[in-house]
Amino acid sequence: MTKPIRILLVTDSPQLHTGLAETTRLVFNQLLTKYQGKYEIEQLAWFNFSDGPEKVPWKLHRTHVKMNENNQAVPDDTDRYGQRTFEAVLRDIKPDIVWAYGDLWCFDHILNSPSRNTFRLVVYYTIDGTPYSGGFSLPGQKSEWGAKLANADEIVVLTEFGQHVLKGSCPEIKDKDINVIYHPSDVNRFPVFNREEKLVNRKKIYNSQIPNDGFIMGWIGRNQFRKQNHKMWEVLHYVKHGDYIECSTCNRITPKEFDWANSTSFSTAVSIYEEGYDYTYCWYCNSKAIKSGRPISDVYLWMHTPKTDPGWNMDALSNIWDVKEKIILTGSDGQRGLPPRALAELVATWDAMLYLSGGEGFGVPAFEAMQSGVPIIYTNYSSHADFCKYGGLPVRCTFIPQEAHLINRSIADTGDAVSKVLQAYRNPHSISKLGLAGREFTKSKSVEIITDQWDTLFTKLYNKPLSTHGNTKIYSQLA
Amino acid sequence: MKYQDISLTWHGDIISQSGEAQYARAILKCLITNGAYINVQHLPPTDPLADLDSFWHKFLEDNKVTDPGYIKINHCNPTQATNNIMNGPNILLAHWNTINFPVSWGNALSNGKFIELWTSNSNAIAPLKQQGINMNTYVLHYPIEAGFANGSKAEITNIKDSTYVFGYTGTYDNRSNPSDLVIAYCTLFNSSNDVALIIKCNNKGDNPNEKKQIIQLIKNIKSTINKPDYPNIILLQDNFTQNAMDSVIRRIDCYVSTSRGNSINITAAKCIANGASAIGSGVGAFMDYALALNSSSILQTSFSLEPVTQVPNSNPADLWCRTDMYNTIAAMKQVYDNKHLSNKDNIHKIESIFSVDTICENMVIKLRTFFSKKITKVL
Numbered sequence: 001m002t003k004p005i006r007i008l009l010v011t012d013s014p015q016l017h018t019g020l021a022e023t024t025r026l027v028f029n030q031l032l033t034k035y036q037g038k039y040e041i042e043q044l045a046w047f048n049f050s051d052g053p054e055k056v057p058w059k060l061h062r063t064h065v066k067m068n069e070n071n072q073a074v075p076d077d078t079d080r081y082g083q084r085t086f087e088a089v090l091r092d093i094k095p096d097i098v099w100a101y102g103d104l105w106c107f108d109h110i111l112n113s114p115s116r117n118t119f120r121l122v123v124y125y126t127i128d129g130t131p132y133s134g135g136f137s138l139p140g141q142k143s144e145w146g147a148k149l150a151n152a153d154e155i156v157v158l159t160e161f162g163q164h165v166l167k168g169s170c171p172e173i174k175d176k177d178i179n180v181i182y183h184p185s186d187v188n189r190f191p192v193f194n195r196e197e198k199l200v201n202r203k204k205i206y207n208s209q210i211p212n213d214g215f216i217m218g219w220i221g222r223n224q225f226r227k228q229n230h231k232m233w234e235v236l237h238y239v240k241h242g243d244y245i246e247c248s249t250c251n252r253i254t255p256k257e258f259d260w261a262n263s264t265s266f267s268t269a270v271s272i273y274e275e276g277y278d279y280t281y282c283w284y285c286n287s288k289a290i291k292s293g294r295p296i297s298d299v300y301l302w303m304h305t306p307k308t309d310p311g312w313n314m315d316a317l318s319n320i321w322d323v324k325e326k327i328i329l330t331g332s333d334g335q336r337g338l339p340p341r342a343l344a345e346l347v348a349t350w351d352a353m354l355y356l357s358g359g360e361g362f363g364v365p366a367f368e369a370m371q372s373g374v375p376i377i378y379t380n381y382s383s384h385a386d387f388c389k390y391g392g393l394p395v396r397c398t399f400i401p402q403e404a405h406l407i408n409r410s411i412a413d414t415g416d417a418v419s420k421v422l423q424a425y426r427n428p429h430s431i432s433k434l435g436l437a438g439r440e441f442t443k444s445k446s447v448e449i450i451t452d453q454w455d456t457l458f459t460k461l462y463n464k465p466l467s468t469h470g471n472t473k474i475y476s477q478l479a
Numbered sequence: 480m481k482y483q484d485i486s487l488t489w490h491g492d493i494i495s496q497s498g499e500a501q502y503a504r505a506i507l508k509c510l511i512t513n514g515a516y517i518n519v520q521h522l523p524p525t526d527p528l529a530d531l532d533s534f535w536h537k538f539l540e541d542n543k544v545t546d547p548g549y550i551k552i553n554h555c556n557p558t559q560a561t562n563n564i565m566n567g568p569n570i571l572l573a574h575w576n577t578i579n580f581p582v583s584w585g586n587a588l589s590n591g592k593f594i595e596l597w598t599s600n601s602n603a604i605a606p607l608k609q610q611g612i613n614m615n616t617y618v619l620h621y622p623i624e625a626g627f628a629n630g631s632k633a634e635i636t637n638i639k640d641s642t643y644v645f646g647y648t649g650t651y652d653n654r655s656n657p658s659d660l661v662i663a664y665c666t667l668f669n670s671s672n673d674v675a676l677i678i679k680c681n682n683k684g685d686n687p688n689e690k691k692q693i694i695q696l697i698k699n700i701k702s703t704i705n706k707p708d709y710p711n712i713i714l715l716q717d718n719f720t721q722n723a724m725d726s727v728i729r730r731i732d733c734y735v736s737t738s739r740g741n742s743i744n745i746t747a748a749k750c751i752a753n754g755a756s757a758i759g760s761g762v763g764a765f766m767d768y769a770l771a772l773n774s775s776s777i778l779q780t781s782f783s784l785e786p787v788t789q790v791p792n793s794n795p796a797d798l799w800c801r802t803d804m805y806n807t808i809a810a811m812k813q814v815y816d817n818k819h820l821s822n823k824d825n826i827h828k829i830e831s832i833f834s835v836d837t838i839c840e841n842m843v844i845k846l847r848t849f850f851s852k853k854i855t856k857v858l
Contacts, residue, residue, distance in 0.1 A: 087690070114690035117717040151636050469530055470722040474633040476677070477714040479697045 004040040005462050008095035008119075010082060010110060011102055013045035013060065015052025017332065017340070019183070019364035020101055023124075025056060026184045030451040032057060039458070044082045044089050046106070049073035053339065061089045081106040087115060095119055096462055102126065103361075104134075104145055111151040116475040117467035122457070123152045124181070126361020127162030128226065128382055129407035133169040146170025151475050154461055156181050158362040159386040179457065182387070183362050184450035185442040190344045190371035192439065195428070201349045210328055214298040215425050217377070218350035220343075220365035221357065223311030225402065226409055228358035228379075230312050234258075235356070235417045236301050237321035239425075242293030244418060245279050249287035253415040253422070254279065263320055299425060301354060302328040304338075304346070348372040352424045352431065356395060356417060358409030360384040366392075370438035375431045377420045381410035387445075391438010393420040393431075480514030482843055484850065488518045488547045490563055491554030491572075494531065494539070495524030496681075496718060498743050499574065502599065503554055504535065505622050509839040511538060518545045520563065522555055530720035550849050552597070557587030564592050568849050572597040572619065576654060576740030577797040578762065578784055579606045588612055594849070599743045600764035617845055620764060621743050622838035625830050627752040633726040637713055638675050643818050645811065646731030646755075648679040648724075648746045649738060653787055654799070655680075657693065659737035661700045661712065663807040667815075668710035674815065675711040676735075679727065681718060690716050729753050733814045737780075737807055739787060739799040741765065751777065751829050754822045756814040758807065762800045771832050776814060776822045780806040 009028065012020035028041050041058040048062050050073065064079035079085055081102070086109060090098070100107035101124040110121065131137070134144025149155055150172045156179040157163050163178045193201055202212040221227050237258075238244050243265050244255040256265035256279060257272050269277040281288045301323075303314075318324040332338070338346065347353075353369040355378040360366075363384025366376050376392030378384060385394065395417045397410035424431045465471040493503045511517055519542055531539075547567075553560030554572045571593040575581050580588075580603070588596065595615040598604065604616050638644060645664065649655030657678055664676045680693055693714060701709055715727065734750035734757040741747075744764040751757050751768060756776040759765035769777045784798040831837070 114694075114714065114716040117715070117719070117723075147637070468717050468719045468723050470720060470726075472631045472633050472726045474635045474715065474723070474727060476635050476637045477694075477716065478637045479678075479694055479712040479714050 002038075004038060005097065005458060006040045006042075006093065006095045007097045007099055007458065008089065008093050009041060009043040009045075009058075010086065010098060010100040010107060011043070011046065011124075013048035013052060014043065014056045015045075015054045015060075016047060017053070017338075019362065021054070022340075022364060023183045024101065025054060026186055026447050027451055027454055028058065029056065030184075030447045031454060034448070034451060035455055038455075042089075042093055042095070044086060046081055046102075047075065061085065081109070083109045086110060087113065090115055090119065097122060097458060099124065104148065108148060111148050112477055114477055116151060116477070120153045120461050120464065120466065121151070122154045122156060122461065123149065124156045124158075125149075125162070125166070126383070127157050127159075127165050128361040129359035129402070129409060130165040130382075131169040132165050132407065133405075135405055137169070140171055143170045143172065146172030149173050150176075153464070154179060154457060156457070158183055159383040161383045161386050162361070181453050181457070182445040182450055183364055183367060184447040185367065185371050185445045186447055187371045187439065187443055189340060190368060190439075191348045192373040192436070193348045195432075198349050198351070201345060205346060205349060207328075210300070211298065214300045215352075216300050216302055216350050217352045217354040217421070218302045218304065218347060218369070218374070219354050220304045220347070220369075223305050223309035223314065225311065226358050227311070228356065228409055228411055229305075229314075230317055231356045231412045231414070231417065232301060232303070232354055233317040233321040233323055233327075234414055235354070235412070235421060236299070236323045236326055238293070238414065238418045239296055239299050239421050240323055240326055242295040244293040244415065245282065245290045246293060246419075246422075247282035247285060247287055248289040248291065250282060250285040251419070252282060252284045253293075253419040254283040254290075255414045255418060260320065263322060296425065299421070300326050300328060302330070302346075302350065304343075305329070305331045307331050344368065344372060347374060350374050351428070352377055352421075352435075353392075354417075354421070355379070355384065355388065355392075356412040357382070357384065358400075358411065359407065363388070367442060370435070371442045373432070373435040373439040375424060375435035375438065377417065377424060379410045379412045381408075387441060388438075390441035391435055393423060393434070395420055482510055482839075483514035483516075485510060485515035485843055485846055486548040486550070487515070487846065488520055488551040488565060489554060490520040490522060490551060490560065490565075492522045492524040492526075493519055494521070494528055494535075495526040496529045496721070497524065497526040498745050499554065500524065500526070500529065501721060501745060502621050502743050504529075505624070505835065506619070506839060506842065508534065509622065509835045510843070513839075515843075516548055518542065518548050520551075522559065527718045530722070550846065553593075557584045557593075561587050561590065561592060568594045570595050570597055574599050574742035575603060576738075576742050576763070577799055578740070579798055580610055580612055582794050582796040583792075585610065585612070588614060600767050602762055602764075602766045603742060618767075619842055620767065620833050620838055621745050621748055622835040623748055623752050623830055623833045625834060627725070627749055627830075628729070628754055628826055630729060631726050632729040633723075635677070635713065635715075635727065635730055637711065638677075638730070639673070641673055642711075643674045643815060644677060644730055644732045645674065645735045646677040646679070646728070646733070646746075646750065647736055648681075648728075649736070649741075650681060654739050656737050656739050656802075658696060658700060659802060659804060659807070660735060661697055662704065663737065663804055663811060664712070664735075665701060665704050665706065665709050667808050667811055669706065670708040670710060672710055672815075675713050677713045677715060677727070677731065679715040679719075679724075681716070725749065731755050732818065733758065733811070735807070735811060736760070736765070737802040737804075739801065744768075748829065748833065751822075751825050754826050756817075756822060758810045758814065760800050760802045768829065768833075772825050772828050774822070774825050774828075776817070776820065776825065778810040778813065780810055 045060040064076040065073040066076045137143040359382040370391045376388045378388040380394035396413040399408040492500045550568045551565040736759045741763045760782045761779040781803045782800045787799045
């Protein structure tokens with residue numbers, strides 16, 4: 001019998017409810033099931049402090065932890081991503097292939113491992129914005145991250161956006177094949193509800209204070225700068241208060257400039273339009289065929305987000321934008337979220353997902369919502385835009401670069417976002433059809449199809465000799 | 480089948496990645512393919528096993544049960560050899576990296592069990608008489624494979640095609656002395672020079688902490704030198720098969736060593752056979768290569784003698800080589816300034832002087848002197 005291909009996974013613990021963990025569970029459970037005897041899997045699992053809710057059939061190795069003042073296990077930062085543990089686990093397991101999944105700084109130490117030539121390395125890499133070159137780059141000549149990624153045997157990104165950005169940002173890997181393999185869909189887990197079924201299930205799931213017949217938009221994700229969460233409160237404000245003009249000629253929305261100090265709108269513009277602009281004509285096409293916005297009282301935003309994230313001040317945003325009663329806030333304590341089935345049922349009750357993220361490496365929540373046939377109103381930027389276009393409404397955006405690496409985060413255009421929410425609100429049938437089209441697209445990325453792609457890649461890689469055994473590509477450590 | 484008359488038992492490691500085993504395989508393969516009868520008495524290897532080709536797999540399979548040869552070559556240290564003396568003539572083939580014959584080995588030679596003492600370089604022979612060792616000696620150099628330069632060359636990450644590459648292979652211990660090399664290299668060059676220094680260090684135990692030691696050592700050296708910037712130092716720390724290692728060697732433009740002693744020095748030989756420049760001290764086989772080739776690109780650096788601690792099994796009475804730092808820097812500058820010059824003549828010279836055919840033919844001639852004695856005795 002042929003020797004099994006031994007793979008060491010290095011990523012979030014599969015017992016957790018994170019996007020990385022979800023991909024890992026889906027792919028490698030299927031790989032072990034479909035290709036019985038072909039693979040042996042073990043994992044160096046990040047954040048694996050205690051047994052999590054999800055179980056997997058492979059062995060998990062832990063990183064070092066330390067105890068905090070409340071006697072809870074927290075990551076030891078010197079080994080957060082296995083920087084200290086990896087070499088020892090590697091020596092014990094002697095894998096044929098190491099599969100590292102996450103951001104570059106999570107597997108930097110693996111790319112520069114002193115034992116790098118003893119294993120084949122696949123990095124599965126999330127690209128959540130552009131450029132993606134690191135702290136230092138000379139465009140077209142060299143980049144910090146390209147030099148590091150050149151130490152991988154195979155680079156795999158999750159979307160075509162990631163492929164385009166990485167090729168352009170990192171000259172060191174411009175001649176390398178960059179593979180695209182999606183996070184797999186698991187459509188059987190995601191129910192699809194028609195309007196009547198949504199109402200029935202809302203009655204079952206929702207708290208009595210939440211009106212069942214409203215237009216419910218949902219959001220799932222972290223609360224952090226990258227996500228630009230603040231935009232959702234702003235958009236909800238304009239929808240609720242109708243504080244905009246709508247052009248009958250070009251159909252665009254011109255939001256009235258908000259006076260943050262007084263929590264109301266300026267009657268004439270101060271900063272975001274030409275000073276003195278009084279909203280008597282469309283800002284975009286100058287047409288006088290405009291109508292004032294109409295307040296809408298039955299639009300709600302369900303935000304499912306970890307309560308422990310030190311991100312945007314959600315209470316303050318609710319108060320400033322006067323939308324507190326329109327927000328339904330649920331979420332995990334940071335590690336344990338809703339069981340996958342329960343979350344899928346909740347998502348299926350939503351009318352749309354409002355996904356105005358500033359940048360996504362993939363965007364698992366949006367992909368999962370699509371599997372439930374829920375249409376996505378999304379920022380037209382970064383990885384999630386690659387698939388949301390099959391089942392959603394794109395929102396224009398501008399950019400703000402994030403400090404150290406200057407990766408751009410999108411900021412949704414408020415007027416366009418309001419316009420897309422209104423489009424969804426006013427056209428329930430067509431938006432529902434769009435959602436179902438999105439679900440069809442996700443079927444083309446089923447667990448079976450995606451796992452076969454991984455099997456092909458692993459098999460090809462395994463058949464190449466190791467660098468220590470005659471492959472003339474040698475990986476070195478820069479001292 | 481010109482060596483069909485040769486019959487010997489080889490006692491030693493021929494299956495590992497060690498330099499001694501590689502040396503043994505190079506010699507034995509020539510003898511075997513020319514019809515010599517070889518019986519191997521294996522010495523358990525202390526290095527990782529080599530990735531042997533089909534020739535050796537077949538030989539080892541065929542060699543499981545065989546009769547001893549007429550003469551025995553003990554390719555090991557004298558203690559191991561003394562414990563395995565065979566009836567008939569016994570030769571001790573040993574390598575030592577000290578300047579003198581290791582003090583702790585001396586007694587093993589005085590028992591008269593070895594008819595000759597063989598080693599891999601002529602430099603090691605000279606001190607024997609001064610130490611009162613009056614044995615017949617013979618130098619069996621590492622044989623150079625013809626056409627080594629035609630093999631594949633490694634593409635090494637962090638090194639551009641245009642980069643001039645200094646290269647060194649060794650161990651972590653104080654004998655290989657990578658510290659002096661790093662000091663010399665970092666003193667001479669900075670980040671604006673398109674140069675790299677490959678340090679290929681191997682650790683037998685595969686201990687991850689040990690792999691970090693060389694990084695710490697380099698950090699310490701840099702903080703001591705205290706320059707604003709440094710040239711690239713490239714570390715390779717894995718166990719490579721011989722083919723993989725050969726491909727790395729072919730990427731080296733100048734072999735350089737500040738080792739305290741290196742008796743066989745296969746890497747230097749292969750680098751020269753690939754057309755690289757070479758810098759080493761006037762000890763071990765390097766001296767033989769430098770003298771035989773007499774080339775401006777094969778440079779011997781001056782050295783002093785010193786006892787050394789922190790070397791495994793070292794004896795304070797033994798003397799080791801300490802390469803002169805300024806001399807090493809000057810030599811590196813010389814080859815770098817002349818990097819445009821071709822060393823192709825050296826390839827031809829080293830391949831002819833130290834070729835497999837020449838080395839083995841001379842060895843066989845030597846062995847036949849013992850066989851002729853045997854035949855005379857029988858007659």
